[in-house]
Amino acid sequence: MDARIETTRFRVEGMDCASCATKVDTATRRVSGVEDVSVSVVNQSMTVKHTPDADLADIATRIGNLGYPTKPVRPSGSAGIDEVKGEPAVHMHGDHDDHDGPWWRSRKAILTGACAVALVAAYLLGRAVPGFGHWAFLVALLVGLVPIGRRAIAGALAGTPFSIETLMSIAAIGAVIIGATEEAATVVLLFLVGELLEGVAAGRARASIKGLADLVPKTALLADGDQIREVPAADLTVGQVVMVRPGDRIPADGEIVEGNSAIDEAPVTGESVPKSKGVGATVFAGTINTDNALRVRVTARASDNTIARVIALVEEAQESKAPTERFIDRFSKYYTPGVLLVGALVAVVPPLLFGQGWNEWVYKGLAILLIGCPCALVISTPAAIAAALSAGARRGLLLKGGAVLEQLRSVTMVAMDKTGTLTEGKPVVTDIVALARTDAKVLAMAAAIETGSSHPLALAIVNRAKADKAPIPPAFDLKAIPGKGVSGNVGGESVSLLSLEAATRETDIPADVQARIAAFNDEGKSVSVLLAGDTLVGVFAIRDEPRPDALAGLAALHDKGVFTVMLTGDNERTAKAIGSTLGMDVRAGLLPEDKQRIVKELQAQGHVVAKIGDGINDAPALAAADVGIAMGGGTDVALETADAAVLHGRVTDISDMIGLSKATMSNIWQNIALSLGLKAVFLVTTVIGVTGLWPAILADTGATVLVTANAMRLLAWKGSRGKA
Known part of the structure; x- marks a missing residue:
């Protein structure tokens, strides 16, 4: 074979x-x-x-x-x-x-409606012709019981003899035998109503994921030369260019190639303020173009875009069981046969050993079968986890399974990479020291000779000039000076932007300027020196700055009793400067294997470690950690290795992820207590004769609906950003 x-x-x-x-x-x-x-x-x-x-x-x-x-x-x-x-x-x-179609057209709804109509008809016929009441209720019972019984038999033949359908069928048939036909028919109707309500509640979790898929428009405007034609968004291929009109949703992940507009990313990221984006900026499928027409080059097929990856990861995660869920699954395999045994003992022992009435105790035994239905218990965990995974995905928090979601609540140490995790991952100009020229003039000269370069420091200077609206004049005779910098001619003047070492060879740097440069270096900032001819005219301090929410994110972790440490391959001075700004411990100059070793050392000290990173060099440590979390925009290797991902790169999302885990586990324990507590109460009241079949099935149905509704509350979880 x-x-x-x-x-x-x-x-x-x-x-x-x-x-x-x-x-x-x-x-x-x-x-x-x-x-x-x-x-x-x-x-x-x-x-x-x-x-x-x-x-x-x-x-x-x-x-x-x-x-x-x-x-x-x-x-x-x-x-x-x-x-x-x-x-x-x-x-x-x-x-x-x-x-x-809507839920009321489902097979469950139709069966429940038919059973209800039959029961009402039986009641009316019984009142009109009392002699036919028993038979009318028997017919009403069969309307609902026959489909249930068929499922019970099919389940037994397929290896599941102790199903809820089996318990229901035994209880209903037993009730008919002892003459409680009217009650049996009512119990079957209540059971079907419970199943229907359960299905409606479960549909809400499915609708949450369906809502994600619906964010992506079904059609796109493909720019084919000078022609614009409408095509299915699912058919777009990488490299094609689409036009996005103001008010339209962007049909695919892509890069803006023409136009500038504010993009509303709230449907995907939860960000309330639209982001201004221009040529070269990345945009996501499902976000909304608010201002001006854009042309966007597609960078991912429909099956690979951000929304599709989110859905795929959530679906995969929902198929993976948490430890608590696996325990309850194992428990329920013994629980249901145990319920059958207890019900049989209650029905048989008092009449046989103590001479009690058979009808009374068989009735109580049948009620116990209904009380013992395990639905509420076994749905308590997966319903909460499914709702939490869906809510997290809508906030850009992806978790690869219930086990990860459960583990996060136990995290005591978060080890974070610096570049791209705690910082933006791109240098910015933090300080400009202008000498003999204005700040705007110095910035314009530097931007002129750096325009067109893809070097991160060059981009930082050009971006600062654009942000400050400094005019960028044309530059000529541009040339790179290997290991030193760049030079060119601006307005008939020879201009060069050099490293400090190269600049000291070209001109004298005054003591007060040297002191400023030393201070910048102590703050972990790189320094570039601008010369006009051989005259010093300006100094630029450049650094990869912390993310705007880094301090708030670290504070939120500390408030939860979680320790933090920075693990970075960057040099110690730069790392400690950022660490000092953020108030956190720093381990610098690390290779990938060093990061992995430190994670294991922290685990040996008794910490449950979450490692946060976005690069290939973080992959070994992500894999070694108890929970590995990849930051948004990270490498595919980091995303594949990690157990979870923060799509939108917010440091506060790490704390939110732990908060979601704690909220979910709290919800699960509430559900377990609710389902078992109700069963315990009705078990006692049934044995002492206070309640019977109707309250028993209501206890099971009610517990199932309450547990599901409680779990669905997690769909409304917003995290810290929802509280702002």
């Missing part, structure tokens, strides 16, 4: 809780050739690793028999036909509803 392993993704409709996922998982694993299965309730999808000869049609049929219509799908952006049914395959991204 061919030993190659293939991967197929399936669309599985109607899954609303972890119990559903368990049944689907178990049934799939029993198919010959299936090697591994990963089920996502939130995405209503299943990923199956299998041998080439595995029968995919059999997988779809088996799961369909459980009540979850299933078919294979292809990834978004790929071509091809569904090989199993010969139908056009469907896109995964942005397709998260379990049916077409």
Whole structure:
């Protein structure tokens, strides 16, 4: 047999809780050739690793028999036909509803409505013709119970005998046997109402991710020479140029090649103030062009743009289980059979050993079966994690799974790279010392000979001139002086911008200027000296400055009791200058293996370490840390190695990520306490005869809905920026 392993993704409709996922998982694993299965309730999808000869049609049929219509799908952006049914395959991204149309047209809603109508009709018939009441309620019961019973049988044949459908079917049939037909029919209706409400609540989490996909417009205006034509945004290829009109959403990740406009990034980043962007600036799919028409060169296909990567990472994360979720899954495998045993003992022991009435204790045993339904318990963790992952993604916080989300709350030490993490990653002119000329004149002369250069220091000077609106005159005879600087002719005057060492060879530098330069060096700033002929006319201090929110981000971490340290490959003087500004410990001059070693040393001291970085040299340390977090705009290597990513490069987002973890775990424990607490209360009241079948199913349904609603509160999480 061919030993190659293939991967197929399936669309599985109607899954609303972890119990559903368990049944689907178990049934799939029993198919010959299936090697591994990963089920996502939130995405209503299943990923199956299998041998080439595995029968995919059999997988779809088996799961369909459980009540979850299933078919294979292809990834978004790929071509091809569904090989199993010969139908056009469907896109995964942005397709998260379990049916077409509103929830009240779903199969669950139709079945619930039919059962309700049958129950009302039975009640009216019973009042009109009392002799037919029992039979009318029996028919009403069968309307809802037959589909439930079929799913229970299919589940038992597929390897899940102790399902909620099994408990429900036993309880309903038992109630009929002891003459409680009217109550049994009502209980079945309440069960269906609970399932429907559960599905509606779960749909909110799916809608959150679907909302991300909907940010990207469906069409784009392709600039083809002088012609502008409308094309599907999904068909755009790298290198094509699109026109974006004012008010339009940008259809793809790209780079502005013509125009200048304010870009509203709030839909993607949560930033409330639009950013002014011009030629050469990067723009993201889904953001809004507010002012002027732009031409944008596409830099990523639809399947690779920022939104698509966010969705893919969130979907992947939601299929990965947290430790708490795995524990509850294992617990529920013993819990449900245990409930059946307890229910049987309650029904049988008092009549057999103590001469109690059979009807009374069988009734109580059936009520305990309903109380023991594990839905609320098993959904408590995945619902909260799914909502948290979705909320985080909307704020630009990507976490690769529930395990990462759970681990973050325990972080005690954050080790951060300097360049591109704590700082902007691009030098800026911090100080200008003008001698014998005005600041504007000195800046204009320097910008003139640096225009056209891609060197970071040159860009810093040109950008400062543009920001200060200093006129940049034309320069001639430009030439680079290797290891020294650059020179040219500006307004008939020979001008050169040199390193301090090169400048001292060309002219004398006064003592007071030398003192200023020494002070700049102590602050970790690079210095360039401007000469006109052989006359000193200006000094520029340049440094990669801390991000605007760096101090606030570090303060937020300290407020949570988290320690911080800077790990950088930069020289010690520059690193300590930035560290002093930010008030943090510094380890400088480090190679990649040094960063990894220090992370391990911190772990040996008992710290749970999160490593933050954005470059290839951070990858070993990111991998070694308990949680590796890549900063936005980082290298692909850093993003792949990391457990999480901060897309928008805000230092405050690190604290927010930890805060999201703590809020999620708090929500999970609330859910567990709520589900088990309600069951414990109704277990006692049922045994002592205070409550019966109706309150029992209401306890289960109510707990499930309450737990799901509580978890969905996390969808509204905004982080520190939402509190501002």
